[in-house]
Amino acid sequence: MSRKVKIGTRGSKLALWQAYHVEDLLKAKGIESEIVIIDTKGDQVLDVSISKIGSKGVFTQELEDQLLDGRIDIAVHSAKDMQSSLAEEFELIAFTQREKENDVLLSAKKGIDIRDASRPLVLGTSSTRRVATLKHFYPHIKTVDVRGNLQTRIRKMEEGLCDALLLAFAGVHRMGYDGMIAQELDLGEFTPAVGQGSVAVEAAKSLDPMLRAEIISACNHPETEFRLRAERAYLRVLEGGCSIPVFALANVEGDRLTLKGGIISLDGSERIALEVSGGKGDSEKLGEELAERVFAAGGKTILEQIKKSQAQQ
Numbered sequence: 001m002s003r004k005v006k007i008g009t010r011g012s013k014l015a016l017w018q019a020y021h022v023e024d025l026l027k028a029k030g031i032e033s034e035i036v037i038i039d040t041k042g043d044q045v046l047d048v049s050i051s052k053i054g055s056k057g058v059f060t061q062e063l064e065d066q067l068l069d070g071r072i073d074i075a076v077h078s079a080k081d082m083q084s085s086l087a088e089e090f091e092l093i094a095f096t097q098r099e100k101e102n103d104v105l106l107s108a109k110k111g112i113d114i115r116d117a118s119r120p121l122v123l124g125t126s127s128t129r130r131v132a133t134l135k136h137f138y139p140h141i142k143t144v145d146v147r148g149n150l151q152t153r154i155r156k157m158e159e160g161l162c163d164a165l166l167l168a169f170a171g172v173h174r175m176g177y178d179g180m181i182a183q184e185l186d187l188g189e190f191t192p193a194v195g196q197g198s199v200a201v202e203a204a205k206s207l208d209p210m211l212r213a214e215i216i217s218a219c220n221h222p223e224t225e226f227r228l229r230a231e232r233a234y235l236r237v238l239e240g241g242c243s244i245p246v247f248a249l250a251n252v253e254g255d256r257l258t259l260k261g262g263i264i265s266l267d268g269s270e271r272i273a274l275e276v277s278g279g280k281g282d283s284e285k286l287g288e289e290l291a292e293r294v295f296a297a298g299g300k301t302i303l304e305q306i307k308k309s310q311a312q313q
C-alpha cells in the first residue's frame, strides 16, 4: 500500500470538484489521499483582468512551489487553464476522461437563441476566444465582460448585467447548473479552448516513480491524453496564452487522431480553421503540423496583430 497522496488544489468550488474527482479516481484503485487547499495570486485579484496581471502562472505558482518542496504530491488543474509549456521541473502526468467539450449558453430566460438576429442579446463572457467567435459568426450579439466564479457570474446575470452567460459545459455540469442551459453551441463554430473538459494532474519530475505510476494508472484516460497532447502541442507552437483566441479540438477514432484548430482575429474579421490527421501515436507531431499550417495560412500575421494590440492595453 502506498502512502497517502497529497492533492494540492485551489479553493474555488470548481477546483475542489476537480480535486474530489481525482481523489475518487485514486480511491477506486485503493489509493488513499488528502486534499490540501492552496491560495494563489490569481485567487486574490479577482477584480483585475487576468490579461492585465499576466496570465503566466498566476493560478499555478504557489501549487508548483509546494510540489517542489514535497508538501503536496500532485496538483490538480482544469487542463485548459494550464499553460502550454511547464517549467523544466514539472510535468503533466495524467489527464482525466474528458467531459463533453462544448460551450453552452446559460440563462434564466426562455427562448434564448444566438441565431435569432431579430432579438437583441447581451452575453456575458471574459474569454477572448468566445468574444471573437461571436463577432465572426454572430455580429449582432453584444458581449459584456463578466468575471468571478460561476455562482458570482450567475448572480451578475440575474442582476441584469446580461441575458445569458457563455461558458464551458464541463464547468456548468460540474457545478450542477445543467437545468439553466439554454443552448448547446456548435463545436464547429465554438471550437473549444485547448484541453477544455479534462482535469490535468501535475507533478514534479522528482516524484517517486512508483507513486507516479500508480497515480497515472488510476487517473489517466489514454484517449483523452492523446487528444490533449495533440491540442497542447498546437498551443505550444503558437505560444498562445489563455488571452489569445486560439482553439483546437482533437478526436480519436481507432488508431487515428484528427485535430481541428485555428485562430481568430480579435475583431472576428478573420478566422482560420484547418484540420490534420494521422496516427494517434504522433499526436504531438500533428499538433505541430497544424500550427505550421495555420501559420502559413495567415495565422502568423493574426497572432502578431493580437500580441501587438494586447501589449498596448
Ligand SMILES: NCc1[nH]cc(CCC(=O)O)c1CC(=O)O
Pocket (backbone or CB within 6 Å): 078, 079, 080, 081, 166, 167, 168, 169, 170, 171, 172, 195, 196, 197, 198, 199
Ligand atoms: N477559464 C475558466 C475555466 N476553466 C475551466 C473551466 C470549465 C471546466 C473545463 O473546461 O474543464 C472554466 C470555465 C469556463 O470556461 O466556462
